[in-house]
Amino acid sequence: MLDQYNRNIHYMRLSITDRCNYRCSYCKSFTPLEHKDILSYEEILKICTCAISLGIDTFKVTGGEPCARLDYLSFIQRLKSLEGCKKVTITTNGYLLEKEDLDTLKKVDIDGINVSIDTLDSEHYRLLTQVDGIEKVISNVLYAKKIGLYIKINCVLLDELSESEILDLIHFGKRHDIPVRFIELMPMKDNKRAHRTKKDVLQLLSNVQKEEKEYGNGPACYYRSDQGLVGFIEPIHGKFCDSCNRIRLTSTGFLKACLFHKDGKNIRKYIDQNLEEVMREVIYHKPQAHDFEKRMVGMSMSEIGG
Ligand code: SAM
Numbered sequence: 066m067l068d069q070y071n072r073n074i075h076y077m078r079l080s081i082t083d084r085c086n087y088r089c090s091y092c093k094s095f096t097p098l099e100h101k102d103i104l105s106y107e108e109i110l111k112i113c114t115c116a117i118s119l120g121i122d123t124f125k126v127t128g129g130e131p132c133a134r135l136d137y138l139s140f141i142q143r144l145k146s147l148e149g150c151k152k153v154t155i156t157t158n159g160y161l162l163e164k165e166d167l168d169t170l171k172k173v174d175i176d177g178i179n180v181s182i183d184t185l186d187s188e189h190y191r192l193l194t195q196v197d198g199i200e201k202v203i204s205n206v207l208y209a210k211k212i213g214l215y216i217k218i219n220c221v222l223l224d225e226l227s228e229s230e231i232l233d234l235i236h237f238g239k240r241h242d243i244p245v246r247f248i249e250l251m252p253m254k255d256n257k258r259a260h261r262t263k264k265d266v267l268q269l270l271s272n273v274q275k276e277e278k279e280y281g282n283g284p285a286c287y288y289r290s291d292q293g294l295v296g297f298i299e300p301i302h303g304k305f306c307d308s309c310n311r312i313r314l315t316s317t318g319f320l321k322a323c324l325f326h327k328d329g330k331n332i333r334k335y336i337d338q339n340l341e342e343v344m345r346e347v348i349y350h351k352p353q354a355h356d357f358e359k360r361m362v363g364m365s366m367s368e369i370g371g
Pocket of ligand 1: 085091092127128129130131156157158159179180181219221248249250251252253366367370
């Protein structure tokens with residue numbers, strides 16, 4: 066449906082858990098919620114069915130770490146089979162996946178998997194995430210690619226990444242034909258810190274040409290270069306609020322119209338009455354733009370659902 070600024074809102078990010086097996090330095094941990102506070106899969110599916118009736122046809126399953134929640138695979142299968150649901154993707158750190166889970170994701174015809182990898186350097190990866198996991202994650206990425214799943218890698222452009230770590234990721238992407246996207250760090254929950262930008266990455270590349278083709282639901286812009294295909298998502302330096310097409314559902318049922326603003330409503334208690342009206346209201350009043358340039362958000366990405 067169209068919001069008050071005429072943007073077509075058709076993409077919903079679903080956080081199915083606030084819990085994560087990683088403790089990334091920039092995505093602060095917090096006290097996990099109790100199970101009773103988290104929406105059941107039935108509740109999420111009812112919300113998704115209503116969202117579809119309002120024109121939402123694309124869903125991203127996220128968290129926390131979505132693969133940390135029991136039965137997430139059958140949830141994805143049920144979501145995929147909702148009438149009117151066109152596309153379901155997942156974003157994961159890739160560590161909890163087993164090969165048979167990837168086989169199942171292939172079987173249920175998931176439309177894509179974004180794997181978050183900030184560095185391929187095993188020691189740096191361990192320091193950053195508190196998990197000694199890069200080998201397992203890479204092996205999962207390569208297996209997923211082998212069985213024909215559509216994979217993308219997302220890397221947050223932290224200041225502490227060296228030029229060679231950035232280039233290693235780009236070369237890895239080129240070698241295995243996997244798009245790599247660099248994401249600008251957003252100032253959330255005490256993590257205001259220096260970070261790198263698109264310009265820093267582009268200057269490491271030669272023969273850079275802007276790519277016209279789009280690869281996904283969102284705001285990434287891509288460049289081809291001798292080193293490989295590289296995407297960028299720049300919420301601040303390349304602000305894309307004018308074309309933002311998304312809303313978010315937190316694991317507790319808060320329908321959040323913008324990552325930055327507090328606007329929205331906890332829709333859990335409306336699931337069995339007036340849901341459509343309440344969702345319509347929240348979507349219609351989606352704020353015009355974020356204000357990350359001026360201040361930060363008091364919640365971490367894993368609380369909101371990144
Ligand atoms: N655990 C899953 C994963 O690793 O993809 C899903 C949730 S995680 C919060 C989603 C993405 O948000 C990850 O790629 C993570 O790096 C990114 N992220 C977390 N905090 C961020 C921030 N402040 N700015 C930009 N991206 C952030």
